Amino acid sequence: MNRIEEQDALIHLALRQLKESEPPANFSAEVILHIEKRTSAFELKLARLLGVVFAVALFACLLEFGMPLWQLTQQMLGETVFAWSLIAIGCLGLSLGIERLSSRMAHLSS
Amino acid sequence: MSTHSPPIDDPLHADRTLVAAIARGKQGAFAQLVQQYQRLCWHIIDRLVRHPEDTRELCQEVFLRVHQCLHQYRGESALKSWIAQIAYSIAKRHLERKRIPLAEQLNTDSAEPTQTAPSNALDLATHINDQQMQKALYRAIDALAPLPRTVLMLYHIDELSITEIAAITSLAEGTIKSHLHRSRAQLRSILQGRLGESL
Numbered sequence: 001m002n003r004i005e006e007q008d009a010l011i012h013l014a015l016r017q018l019k020e021s022e023p024p025a026n027f028s029a030e031v032i033l034h035i036e037k038r039t040s041a042f043e044l045k046l047a048r049l050l051g052v053v054f055a056v057a058l059f060a061c062l063l064e065f066g067m068p069l070w071q072l073t074q075q076m077l078g079e080t081v082f083a084w085s086l087i088a089i090g091c092l093g094l095s096l097g098i099e100r101l102s103s104r105m106a107h108l109s110s
Numbered sequence: 111m112s113t114h115s116p117p118i119d120d121p122l123h124a125d126r127t128l129v130a131a132i133a134r135g136k137q138g139a140f141a142q143l144v145q146q147y148q149r150l151c152w153h154i155i156d157r158l159v160r161h162p163e164d165t166r167e168l169c170q171e172v173f174l175r176v177h178q179c180l181h182q183y184r185g186e187s188a189l190k191s192w193i194a195q196i197a198y199s200i201a202k203r204h205l206e207r208k209r210i211p212l213a214e215q216l217n218t219d220s221a222e223p224t225q226t227a228p229s230n231a232l233d234l235a236t237h238i239n240d241q242q243m244q245k246a247l248y249r250a251i252d253a254l255a256p257l258p259r260t261v262l263m264l265y266h267i268d269e270l271s272i273t274e275i276a277a278i279t280s281l282a283e284g285t286i287k288s289h290l291h292r293s294r295a296q297l298r299s300i301l302q303g304r305l306g307e308s309l
Contacts, residue, residue, distance in 0.1 A: 007298050008294055008298075011294055011301070012266050014244070014247050014301075015247075015251075015262070015263065015266040015267055016266065017244070018244075018248070018251075018267065020263075020267070021162065021165070023148045023149060023151075023152040023169065027144070027169070028141050028144040028145045028148060030170065031148075031170055031173045031174075032140065032144070034170055034174065035140070035173070035177050038174065
């Protein structure tokens, strides 16, 4: 080992002994909290925005086409078939809603 | 020895498993990633920016970026290098915004090995544990520009290879070697100057 290598080895030793600044003990918890806040805030804002847009669009459609469409469908299907169709749509919606809710609960619990 | 080691021994396999767990939404998986790499990330940023509050904020930003871009990690390189690259680029951008130069042009004289008397290496060895010498070393490291300081410490303290440091900093291996050579020469010269004063 020549002189320079010897000195470099000593510098290496000295550098290994340096006390460096370390992340605080709660750093990972802080990061997770930060991410959760940011993610949930974004999701909440997006869900609210989409909810408002959907409600406005639905209201506008009903106002514009609601009554004539309702009457036309009733005439085409007949009273009995129309009533059963409404019940079927209601059941389908309820079933989909329950499925969504249960999958969300499972995701939260995992 | 067989070249087909079980996948469990493969560090990339462990990285891919951890990333898959995070993608599945496994509770605590991302916290595990943060705990695993927070020290390296902190050290890279702290060595570059040298400001505790900025280090904390930038380090948080790194893990936010990792969380957002984790789907881009393909598992072809070590997660450690991927996260270190993000940490380096975020700290570098911070320095650029503050108009702090990453590396200074050193004149060729400082890159030359310091000519010393044969006994100086031994003198350095006896004084290297001195508190005064440690302080001088701190000051000498602080006097280095951010990039050479980071390269020097990644190599000597974190024991990363020149190839890994080159990948993190997106610099050529020759440039990394040059920075290491110059920084060590600068440290030698400062420490021996200090030693000359104390003797």
